[in-house]
Amino acid sequence: MLQPILQLSEIEKAFPGVKALDKASLNVYPGKVMALLGENGAGKSTLMKVLTGIYSKDSGELRYQGEETGFKGPRDSQQAGISIIHQELNLIPELTIAENIFLGREKTNAFGRILWSEMYAEADRLLARLNVKHSAKTPLGELSLGEQQMVEIAKALSFESKVIIMDEPTDALTDTETESLFSVINELREQGCGIVYISHRLKEIFEICDDITVLRDGKFIGQRTVAETDEDTLIEMMVGRKLDEQYPRIDAVHGKTSLEVKNLSGTGVDNVSFTLDQGEILGVSGLMGAGRTELMKIIYGALKRQSGDVILNGKTINPDSLKKAWQTVLLTSQRIVKEMA
Numbered sequence: 350m351l352q353p354i355l356q357l358s359e360i361e362k363a364f365p366g367v368k369a370l371d372k373a374s375l376n377v378y379p380g381k382v383m384a385l386l387g388e389n390g391a392g393k394s395t396l397m398k399v400l401t402g403i404y405s406k407d408s409g410e411l412r413y414q415g416e417e418t419g420f421k422g423p424r425d426s427q428q429a430g431i432s433i434i435h436q437e438l439n440l441i442p443e444l445t446i447a448e449n450i451f452l453g454r455e456k457t458n459a460f461g462r463i464l465w466s467e468m469y470a471e472a473d474r475l476l477a478r479l480n481v482k483h484s485a486k487t488p489l490g491e492l493s494l495g496e497q498q499m500v501e502i503a504k505a506l507s508f509e510s511k512v513i514i515m516d517e518p519t520d521a522l523t524d525t526e527t528e529s530l531f532s533v534i535n536e537l538r539e540q541g542c543g544i545v546y547i548s549h550r551l552k553e554i555f556e557i558c559d560d561i562t563v564l565r566d567g568k569f570i571g572q573r574t575v576a577e578t579d580e581d582t583l584i585e586m587m588v589g590r591k592l593d594e595q596y597p598r599i600d601a602v603h604g605k606t607s608l609e610v611k612n613l614s615g616t617g618v619d620n621v622s623f624t625l626d627q628g629e630i631l632g633v634s635g636l637m638g639a640g641r642t643e644l645m646k647i648i649y650g651a652l653k654r655q656s657g658d659v660i661l662n663g664k665t666i667n668p669d670s671l672k673k674a675w676q677t678v679l680l681t682s683q684r685i686v687k688e689m690a
C-alpha cells in the first residue's frame with residue numbers, strides 16, 4: 350500500500366473560545382492529489398497553518414517522509430520541500446516576474462554577483478511550463494490577477510517541492526489558465542509530488558483530485574477516493590446531514606428594474622442589452638472570448654464605453670473611473686476588488 354509522504358494525525362488547536370481543530374487528520378500521498386474539503390470555518394486553513402509552522406499545535410502528530418517532525422515557520426517547511434500557494438498573493442507589483450519568483454534567494458556567483466541572465470532564463474522556462482505568455486522581465490503589475498496567480502505557482506515550482514498546497518488556486522483564473530494549471534498538476538503528479546488541493550468547486554475536485562479528505566467543525570470526517578464517491582455524499586459529509594437538493598429551486602419575486610443596459614458597445618462588446626430586476630439573479634453566459642468580462646468591465650467603467658446606456662435605479666450612469674462605479678453599483682467580485690486596489 351502507498352505510504353503517505355505527509356501525515357497529520359489527530360491534530361488539535363484551540364483559539365480563545367474556539368476549538369479550530371479537534372483531532373483533524375490528513376494524509377498526502379506521493380504522486381497523488383488530495384482534496385481538502387469542508388465548509389467555511391471547518392479548519393482547513395488552520396490545519397495548513399499548523400503544518401507549515403505558522404501555528405503550533407496543541408497536540409497530535411506530524412510525520413513527513415516517515416519521520417515525526419515540526420516546522421518553525423513557512424521558510425522552514427519550504428526548505429524541507431513543502432510549498433503553499435495562498436489565495437492572497439505575496440508578490441510585489443513593481444518587481445519583474447523573475448525578481449518575484451527568486452525574491453530573497455537570487456542566484457549569485459562566487460563573488461555574490463546576481464546572475465540575472467540565468468535567473469531570467471529559469472523563470473522563462475517556468476512560465477512556459479505554465480503557458481504564461483509574458484517574458485520574465487515583465488513587471489508583475491502589468492499582469493492580470495490570474496497571470497499573477499500563475500507566477501505564484503511558478504514560484505512554488507521553482508522550489509522543486511515534494512508537497513504543494515494549493516488554496517483555492519483557480520479562484521482568479523480564467524478557464525484557459527485553469528486548464529494550464531491542471532496540466533501542470535498532472536505533470537507534478539507524474540513526478541511524484543504530493544498535492545493538497547483546497548477548493549469549494551466540487552466539479553474541479555472530481556476532475557483533478559485522486560482522493561478527498563473532509564473536515565467538519567475541526568474534525569476529520571473521512572477520506573475517500575474520488576472514484577468511490579459522488580457529490581451528494583461529499584456534501585452530506587461536509588454539512589453533516591442529507592440534502593434533498595443542493596440548490597433548491599426558489600422562484601424569484603421580481604421587483605422593479607434595478608439595472609438596465611441598453612445597446613452597449615465597446616471593446617469586445619457589440620450592442621448588448623439586458624435588464625436586471627430586484628430579487629433576480631441574472632446569469633451571463635458565453636464561450637471564452639465571447640465578451641462576458643469585457644461587458645462587466647464596460648458597465649463598471651474599467652473599459653471605455655463606445656455607445657449605449659447603463660441605467661441604475663432609473664438614473665443613467667457614466668462612470669469614468671472604477672472608484673466612481675464602486676460608489677454607485679455594489680460589485681462583489683474578488684477580481685474587481687483587486688483591480689480597484
Ligand SMILES: Nc1ncnc2c1ncn2[C@@H]1O[C@H](COP(=O)(O)OP(=O)(O)OP(=O)(O)O)[C@@H](O)[C@H]1O
Pocket residue numbers: 364365367368369387388389390391392393394395396
Ligand atoms: N487566528 C484565529 N483566532 C481565533 N479563531 C480563529 C483563528 N483562525 C481561525 N479561527 C477559527 O477557527 C475555525 C476554523 O477556521 P479556518 O479558517 O481554519 O477554517 P477554513 O475551513 O479554512 O474556512 P474558510 O474556508 O472560510 O477559509 C473558525 O471557527 C475560525 O473562526
